[in-house]
Amino acid sequence: MTRPAVVLLSGGLDSAVTMALAREEGRSVYALTILYGQRHAWEVEAARKLASRQGAALHRVLPLDISSIAVSALTGHSPVPREAASPVTERGQAIPSTYVPARNTILLALALAWTESLGGEEIFIGVNAVDYSGYPDCRPEFLAAFESLANMATKAGVEGKSIFSVRAPLIQLSKSQIIREGHRLGVDFSLTHSCYDPPAPAAACGSCDSCRIRREGFRQAGIPDPTRYANGS
Amino acid sequence: MTRPAVVLLSGGLDSAVTMALAREEGRSVYALTILYGQRHAWEVEAARKLASRQGAALHRVLPLDISSIAVSALTGHSPVPREAASPVTERGQAIPSTYVPARNTILLALALAWTESLGGEEIFIGVNAVDYSGYPDCRPEFLAAFESLANMATKAGVEGKSIFSVRAPLIQLSKSQIIREGHRLGVDFSLTHSCYDPPAPAAACGSCDSCRIRREGFRQAGIPDPTRYANGS
Numbered sequence: 001m002t003r004p005a006v007v008l009l010s011g012g013l014d015s016a017v018t019m020a021l022a023r024e025e026g027r028s029v030y031a032l033t034i035l036y037g038q039r040h041a042w043e044v045e046a047a048r049k050l051a052s053r054q055g056a057a058l059h060r061v062l063p064l065d066i067s068s069i070a071v072s073a074l075t076g077h078s079p080v081p082r083e084a085a086s087p088v089t090e091r092g093q094a095i096p097s098t099y100v101p102a103r104n105t106i107l108l109a110l111a112l113a114w115t116e117s118l119g120g121e122e123i124f125i126g127v128n129a130v131d132y133s134g135y136p137d138c139r140p141e142f143l144a145a146f147e148s149l150a151n152m153a154t155k156a157g158v159e160g161k162s163i164f165s166v167r168a169p170l171i172q173l174s175k176s177q178i179i180r181e182g183h184r185l186g187v188d189f190s191l192t193h194s195c196y197d198p199p200a201p202a203a204a205c206g207s208c209d210s211c212r213i214r215r216e217g218f219r220q221a222g223i224p225d226p227t228r229y230a231n232g233s
Numbered sequence: 234m235t236r237p238a239v240v241l242l243s244g245g246l247d248s249a250v251t252m253a254l255a256r257e258e259g260r261s262v263y264a265l266t267i268l269y270g271q272r273h274a275w276e277v278e279a280a281r282k283l284a285s286r287q288g289a290a291l292h293r294v295l296p297l298d299i300s301s302i303a304v305s306a307l308t309g310h311s312p313v314p315r316e317a318a319s320p321v322t323e324r325g326q327a328i329p330s331t332y333v334p335a336r337n338t339i340l341l342a343l344a345l346a347w348t349e350s351l352g353g354e355e356i357f358i359g360v361n362a363v364d365y366s367g368y369p370d371c372r373p374e375f376l377a378a379f380e381s382l383a384n385m386a387t388k389a390g391v392e393g394k395s396i397f398s399v400r401a402p403l404i405q406l407s408k409s410q411i412i413r414e415g416h417r418l419g420v421d422f423s424l425t426h427s428c429y430d431p432p433a434p435a436a437a438c439g440s441c442d443s444c445r446i447r448r449e450g451f452r453q454a455g456i457p458d459p460t461r462y463a464n465g466s
Contacts, residue, residue, distance in 0.1 A: 062298070066346060105386045109339040113299060153337065
């Protein structure tokens with residue numbers, strides 16, 4: 001019997017590659033998309049297509065509007081940072097304004113509930129400590145702390161029926177390495193999106209931090225980028 | 234300036250007393266009600282009245298239907314345990330079927346997001362280790378683990394701007410002690426409810442574990458119980 005694993009699937013490039021890696025390991029994938037009050041809510045459609053193409057056993061979409069309790073450039077109305085305000089060269093030097101309070105704690109808590117309900121042990125999350133070293137909840141020490149919390153917080157953990165683990169297979173990879181992995185595994189990158197501030201549904205601005213990291217990643221990987229950017233190519 | 238604190242307010246007796254204790258300590262209370270897919274969703278109205286009566290600065294209600302990812306007697310369709318299945322005398326000997334996977338982890342994660350957004354440091358939660366010792370996520374060691382996670386997971390924690398703490402003032406109190414505290418602080422118990430399986434909106438069955446603990450608590454405290462139970466008194 002294949003082991004069930006919950007994969008946090010945002011519809012972005014990293015989570016799509018993470019799901020492909022879980023499938024490659026032979027897991028029965030239960031994809032979980034949390035639709036929080038972010039600007040690009042249309043991304044759920046891409047997530048649905050990705051889950052279906054990549055053979056997820058089940059895909060759940062959970063609406064959760066945290067915009068009233070978590071203030072950030074991604075959930076609120078403050079401008080998304082662009083080149084002048086936060087050049088790529090400054091990544092890692094400060095926590096970006098796109099930080100969403102307690103986001104990965106919330107996502108992992110919900111994934112944990114489903115993992116325990118399924119009788120599984122693994123949660124896959126596409127966090128990455130290289131390109132986004134500024135986020136406190138993308139660091140290996142945070143994930144390790146959540147893992148030990150998970151085993152104290154749950155019936156299955158306390159009773160010793162499950163040993164929960166948080167799997168973050170991309171954590172030490174660069175964006176170009178992630179893209180090469182996805183390419184190797186046949187991920188359809190045209191269904192993934194990265195833009196923080198899309199000018200239209202399913203479009204990409206080409207100039208936000210996330211677009212710039214993505215473009216540079218494809219260039220470095222030497223793999224064609226199927227994204228159409230508003231801001232040239 | 235009064236310090237902001239987030240209080241997790243279910244509308245039950247324990248959370249109402251917890252909110253009163255936070256107010257007594259001089260906190261500016263931001264009450265957070267998570268409306269998850271439980272059976273007694275009407276309890277949000279009681280929570281609104283309690284927040285208003287007890288002088289909360291703000292009350293947010295966040296719908297979060299976890300019934301599709303967290304299987305439990307409280308969120309699913311399995312019967313709520315009654316006397317024959319789980320006598321009061323067996324409390325603490327096993328984890329009750331009313332356990333909801335990762336519930337307090339989810340609630341605390343959401344409260345943490347709001348606390349950080351408000352520039353606060355404290356989360357108040359009405360968990361209790363005496364009457365509900367069976368729940369893994371009501372234990373002091375779980376709360377301590379969450380507290381240390383909170384300080385690693387957040388921008389304010391990592392930057393040293395805030396030191397987050399989880400306050401559980403009821404954790405070592407018996408139900409009758411909690412009721413005496415609430416009485417002393419003027420909590421309107423008629424607005425609180427405890428029933429796991431109300432026979433009608435705002436009613437109480439009188440025979441579920443939660444009703445039985447509540448009735449016995451009022452009896453031991455020597456304080457009149459304003460609840461009308463379907464099952465006699």
